[in-house]
Amino acid sequence: MSVKYSRGSAASQGISCCKVCAQLNNAGDNNCQRCGEKIYLRTPQSIQKTLALLLASIVFYIPANMYPIMKTSVLGDTNESTIFSGIWLFLDSGAYFVAAVIFIASIVIPLTKMLAIAWLCQSVISSKPIMHQQLTKLHAITEFIGKWSMVDVFVVAILVALIQIGNLMVITPGLAAISFSIVVILTMLSAQCFDSRLLWDKAERK
Amino acid sequence: MTDKIEYSPAQQKSQNSVSIIWIVPLLALCIGGWMIFQQWQDKGVIVEVSFESAEGLEVGKTKIKSRNVDIGTLIDVRFNDDRKRIIASIEIEKSMADFLRTDSQFWIVKPRIGTNGISGIGTIFSGAYIEVYPGTFKSTSDTFVGLESPPITELGASGLHLTLYSQSGSSLSVGDPIIFRGFTVGKILTYAFDARERQAKYDIFIAAPYDSLVTTNTHFWNAGGVSLESSAKGFKLNIATIEAFISGGVEFDVPDDLALGEAAKPYKNYPLYASRDDVIENRAYQSFEYVVLVPDSVRGLVKGAPVEYRGIRVGSVVSPYLTPQQTHALNISKVTDVLEIPVLIKIEPERLLGQSTTVEIANFNQDFIKNIKTGLTANIESANLLTGSLLINLDFNGDKRSTLEKLGPYIKIPSTREGLAKIQDSIEQFLDSVNKLPYDQIANKSTILLSSADKTLKSLRSSIYSLNRLLKDKETQQLSRNLNLSMLELQTTLKGLQPDSGAYQKIEKTMSKLQKTLNDLQPMLKRINNNPSTLIFSSPRGADLEPKKK
Numbered sequence: 001m002s003v004k005y006s007r008g009s010a011a012s013q014g015i016s017c018c019k020v021c022a023q024l025n026n027a028g029d030n031n032c033q034r035c036g037e038k039i040y041l042r043t044p045q046s047i048q049k050t051l052a053l054l055l056a057s058i059v060f061y062i063p064a065n066m067y068p069i070m071k072t073s074v075l076g077d078t079n080e081s082t083i084f085s086g087i088w089l090f091l092d093s094g095a096y097f098v099a100a101v102i103f104i105a106s107i108v109i110p111l112t113k114m115l116a117i118a119w120l121c122q123s124v125i126s127s128k129p130i131m132h133q134q135l136t137k138l139h140a141i142t143e144f145i146g147k148w149s150m151v152d153v154f155v156v157a158i159l160v161a162l163i164q165i166g167n168l169m170v171i172t173p174g175l176a177a178i179s180f181s182i183v184v185i186l187t188m189l190s191a192q193c194f195d196s197r198l199l200w201d202k203a204e205r206k
Numbered sequence: 207m208t209d210k211i212e213y214s215p216a217q218q219k220s221q222n223s224v225s226i227i228w229i230v231p232l233l234a235l236c237i238g239g240w241m242i243f244q245q246w247q248d249k250g251v252i253v254e255v256s257f258e259s260a261e262g263l264e265v266g267k268t269k270i271k272s273r274n275v276d277i278g279t280l281i282d283v284r285f286n287d288d289r290k291r292i293i294a295s296i297e298i299e300k301s302m303a304d305f306l307r308t309d310s311q312f313w314i315v316k317p318r319i320g321t322n323g324i325s326g327i328g329t330i331f332s333g334a335y336i337e338v339y340p341g342t343f344k345s346t347s348d349t350f351v352g353l354e355s356p357p358i359t360e361l362g363a364s365g366l367h368l369t370l371y372s373q374s375g376s377s378l379s380v381g382d383p384i385i386f387r388g389f390t391v392g393k394i395l396t397y398a399f400d401a402r403e404r405q406a407k408y409d410i411f412i413a414a415p416y417d418s419l420v421t422t423n424t425h426f427w428n429a430g431g432v433s434l435e436s437s438a439k440g441f442k443l444n445i446a447t448i449e450a451f452i453s454g455g456v457e458f459d460v461p462d463d464l465a466l467g468e469a470a471k472p473y474k475n476y477p478l479y480a481s482r483d484d485v486i487e488n489r490a491y492q493s494f495e496y497v498v499l500v501p502d503s504v505r506g507l508v509k510g511a512p513v514e515y516r517g518i519r520v521g522s523v524v525s526p527y528l529t530p531q532q533t534h535a536l537n538i539s540k541v542t543d544v545l546e547i548p549v550l551i552k553i554e555p556e557r558l559l560g561q562s563t564t565v566e567i568a569n570f571n572q573d574f575i576k577n578i579k580t581g582l583t584a585n586i587e588s589a590n591l592l593t594g595s596l597l598i599n600l601d602f603n604g605d606k607r608s609t610l611e612k613l614g615p616y617i618k619i620p621s622t623r624e625g626l627a628k629i630q631d632s633i634e635q636f637l638d639s640v641n642k643l644p645y646d647q648i649a650n651k652s653t654i655l656l657s658s659a660d661k662t663l664k665s666l667r668s669s670i671y672s673l674n675r676l677l678k679d680k681e682t683q684q685l686s687r688n689l690n691l692s693m694l695e696l697q698t699t700l701k702g703l704q705p706d707s708g709a710y711q712k713i714e715k716t717m718s719k720l721q722k723t724l725n726d727l728q729p730m731l732k733r734i735n736n737n738p739s740t741l742i743f744s745s746p747r748g749a750d751l752e753p754k755k756k
Binding site: 049060066079175186 | 231237
């Protein structure tokens with residue numbers, strides 16, 4: 001085949017791997033021999049899809065931090081808290097551990113994930129040589145870590161479900177809770193859309 | 207074997223074509239943009255309200271309410287430039303921006319206990335909040351001065367605003383009730399002391415529909431507290447309603463002798479009288495002034511003292527005496543009159559006629575002058591012996607005809623000494639009768655009485671003496687000694703019967719023996735009782751008892 005694919009890769013040897021069942025197929029085949037899934041040597045428009053979803057997630061990240069994630073009404077006294085105000089609240093009251101967990105889950109992880117994906121895309125697009133092994137590892141980590149951001153959403157969901165004590169205390173989810181879960185879902189999809197095989201192709205061009 | 211699946215050949219697509227996935231970020235942008243737009247639109251109007259203290263205010267938590275509906279939140283509290291007040295920045299919801307008229311009123315609702323009751327109890331749990339009364343002005347504003355206490359009446363409430371002024375500083379305060387025949391129909395809004403006019407001013411508000419009760423002839427008086435009056439009618443203790451007693455208040459009504467009059471115009475001034483009686487006594491009447499020359503002391507005659515005609519009040523004393531200059535202006539010509547004290551009085555026809563026109567009043571005055579000619583005289587009488595207050599009484603003095611005499615600008619009402627002379631006469635009469643008492647006879651009779659009493663006492667003394675002798679007699683003394691001996695003998699006899707004496711013990715022994723015997727006799731008596739024949743026949747023997755199986 002062409003020099004497009006790196007040496008040692010399946011594509012260079014006329015074989016393409018099914019992403020679903022890992023069956024090796026002929027590079028010319030459209031569908032997997034075993035499961036019938038469409039197979040590609042390289043996922044088409046992978047970078048575009050990744051970037052588009054990434055962009056969408058960034059857009060949703062703004063309201064996720066701006067709007068209140070949770071409304072707590074205690075005896076008619078309604079309190080709205082955003083992610084940041086929640087962290088400050090826990091820091092103020094000395095619950096450093098909880099503050100750290102929320103900070104990591106809702107700020108550090110999503111941001112690093114977005115940065116990581118952006119970096120991966122950038123390294124594929126740019127003509128500069130890359131450290132493909134590390135980047136592949138980064139991609140794996142990104143895909144793995146993404147779901148842990150959902151911790152926040154779960155906390156809100158559980159609190160909302162548990163605390164509905166009429167007039168005494170009611171917790172309702174805010175707009176940020178929805179935005180934040182959209183952010184997490186979009187970044188996960190974005191990481192999935194990224195075809196890590198593209199990194200290998202770049203490695204060959206060194 | 208397995209079926210060969212037919213696959214379509216690979217279709218090469220250009221890698222550079224734009225993917226449909228870009229709709230997602232576009233959509234996200236749209237949603238995000240809409241969200242931000244929504245928030246921007248929801249972002250309320252920020253205004254600043256200054257208060258004396260930020261007591262109970264919590265940034266981000268304190269709500270702005272109007273009639274218990276949340277319309278905003280407190281977002282910041284800071285000091286003003288001279289650090290004497292605080293400025294609360296509040297965010298009012300955009301749809302509620304209508305509340306921010308120039309004359310809107312803001313105040314902090316917190317628990318308050320006052321004479322007007324307890325309010326704001328709910329805020330003990332929920333925390334203080336800022337209440338807004340929307341203004342009525344067209345113009346809007348973004349800086350307000352907050353009230354320190356809730357406004358007494360709602361802005362734009364329909365009713366009547368009036369101003370009362372009072373010379374005496376009475377104990378009225380903001381929120382005190384305006385009472386009409388026991389009903390609270392309004393409140394005092396503000397009070398201030400007008401330094402230039404030297405009088406207290408009260409802005410009052412009478413709520414609709416009671417505002418129609420106020421007419422041009424309405425008089426207001428202070429209903430508060432306790433007042434002790436000493437007047438020509440004696441002492442009088444006034445206590446209004448309990449509420450007014452504690453906190454003060456203002457009552458109003460139209461005096462009985464006046465017509466209702468026309469409806470009052472807003473922001474009119476009304477005098478505030480000290481009491482209900484003050485309204486009747488010291489109301490502004492149309493009056494005519496006369497002068498009376500008094501030959502006696504005017505001690506006890508005060509300004510405002512009543513001028514009566516046979517007990518009917520017709521006027522008041524303007525001045526119980528005149529200054530030398532004023533006296534000089536009277537041009538008193540008669541030598542006898544010079545030493546007399548001129549008293550200025552005024553006749554108020556309306557006290558008799560009720561509300562009347564100027565013509566009627568002038569006619570009354572003409573008649574009055576005629577009466578002076580036909581012998582109407584004035585004299586000073588004691589109004590109240592206890593307080594020594596005086597009044598001036600008008601009456602016809604027989605058939606005396608006098609000519610009208612003018613002293614300066616005033617017409618003179620002739621005076622007599624009748625009133626005081628009467629009192630003096632009666633005192634003299636009393637003293638005379640005291641004088642005329644037959645002291646000699648009384649003295650003689652008492653001497654006789656005393657001597658007979660002396661005799662009686664003497665005979666009493668002899669009786670006591672003979673009794674004494676009887677008691678001292680030997681026989682009488684012997685009698686008691688004999689009695690004593692008999693008692694002693696009786697005592698020894700009784701001693702013989704005591705438990706440790708022989709006689710007693712013997713009796714006891716006999717008694718116990720008798721009891722034993724009786725006990726022994728009991729079974730036999732029982733048998734005889736059951737079967738009396740045993741006394742004659744021996745009793746039959748019963749069959750032997752045999753043990754039986756149960």
